Amino acid sequence: MSNALSELTNARKAFGLTHDALAQRAGVSRMTVQRTEAGKIDPRLSTLQVLARALGMDLMLVPKALRPDLEDFIRSGGRFLGQPSGIGAPASLIDELLQPDEAAKKLTAPKGRP
Structure with missing residues (x-):
């Protein structure tokens, strides 16, 4: 089956x-x-x-290359929001939210610009 x-x-x-x-x-x-x-x-x-x-479900076709990542995401309950640290990946969304001061600095306009 x-x-x-x-x-x-x-x-x-x-x-x-x-x-x-x-x-x-x-x-x-x-x-x-x-x-x-x-x-x-x-x-x-x-x-x-x-x-x-x-049955309240939907069928979805997924490219083979994305299937392992999608299965990991589903297994995690949707909490897989970033790559593991230490591999040169950008910070995950959770890391960004836990460091509001750093996130605010990124949103501040550079000096000399309005």
């Missing part, structure tokens, strides 16, 4: 929905839901989209 199908199946079960209940919400047949989850059919993208939306 693909990751997308596995996530949709897990979401359906987490909501306590039967195949029939999800099918009604999504406007597809119960057999479509059952056969899709069982891997007996290769569903259209549009079918996966309506199933996802019926």
